[in-house]
Amino acid sequence: MTPEQVEAYASHVRILEITQKLSTDDVVPADRFRRSPSPPPEYDNAGRRINTRHSRYRDRLLGERHSLIQHATRIIPSYRLPVGYTYRSPAMLKEKVFIPVKDFPEVNFIGQILGPRGSSLKDMATKSGATILLRGKGSVKEGRGTRGGRGGRDRDNLENEPLHCLVIADTRDKIDKARILIQGTIEMAATTPEHANDRKRQQLRALAVANGTFRDDEGLRGVVDETYMSNVTCRVCGGHGHIARDFDRTAKY
Structure with missing residues (x-):
């Protein structure tokens, strides 16, 4: 079997398994050590508790089966939905x-x-x-x-x-x-x-x-102003910062 066929077969078997559990109302795991801690009780407008252990496991199986069926319809040609299948989203x-x-x-x-x-x-x-x-x-x-x-x-x-x-x-x-x-x-x-x-x-x-008013000045932190002395010397006047051709001969010193 190809990997795709193995995946399709595994999805189909799991869907049948969940459908069987739902039809017989066998939704709560038998091993009590695998059970997760119960959350705080929640009630509907009529005062009925809506998050019992049974309802939480049933909603979990319904959600898993729905996801598997959606996946199976994409990878299995001519896939037929389980008898009586209807998806009801879990209560919010x-x-x-x-x-x-x-x-x-x-x-x-x-x-x-x-x-x-x-x-x-x-x-x-x-x-x-x-x-x-x-x-x-x-x-x-x-x-x-x-x-x-x-x-x-x-x-x-x-x-x-x-x-x-x-x-x-x-x-x-x-x-x-x-x-x-x-x-x-x-x-x-x-x-x-x-x-x-x-x-x-x-x-x-x-x-x-x-x-639009953001100005990134974080990169300027720690920058110190420094003054650099030019190494260029004029051979006419001996001054720094300019060359001989820029020397102003008319200037009075």
């Missing part, structure tokens, strides 16, 4: 990471998290694969959402909660990555003196570049 997970503005009122956490034009927040979202939103008191600038209508109601809801980052993702792993990045930013902003905060320095540099 949400977590709030609160920002200690009361403990550190002098720290500009919002600026550190957002960065120039939101670039730092976008970078954390890209690295983690999660959606990160700034919510709570102080997250909306004055003048926005203060008028009537839905915007005003949304502002009221935001102001009723402490300042926090709302993290939304389809897997617990993405949530955890985003939380670690956010907490790292918060810790650096709260514990690092402003003059030693490399993150803030880089943000200010990026902002200057974006605004």
Whole structure:
């Protein structure tokens, strides 16, 4: 068998194996030592827990099977989907990471998290694969959402909660990555003196570049002005710095 045929066969066998587990509801590993630690409980609007061990393993198998089927349709000619196959994306997970503005009122956490034009927040979202939103008191600038209508109601809801980052993702792993990045930013902003905060320095540099006002003078640090004496001597007057043909004979010395 060629490597491509081996890959296609392995994908097909794994799809059948997962389909069998899902059909018999045998989704939780029997070996309790292989089980990962349970995350904090999460509940839907009806008060039902949505991240039980069973639901987490089932969603994981559904996601794996979906990826394998998408791959199989590309590498196996005339591939037939499993009977009754329908893909339902896993329920989105949400977590709030609160920002200690009361403990550190002098720290500009919002600026550190957002960065120039939101670039730092976008970078954390890209690295983690999660959606990160700034919510709570102080997250909306004055003048926005203060008028009537839905915007005003949304502002009221935001102001009723402490300042926090709302993290939304389809897997617990993405949530955890985003939380670690956010907490790292918060810790650096709260514990690092402003003059030693490399993150803030880089943000200010990026902002200057974006605004077109950046001037790179870092390379000039440590440069000392030096005066050089020319070794050229005039054979007419004996002076330095010019040659004989440039000697001004009409000048009075």
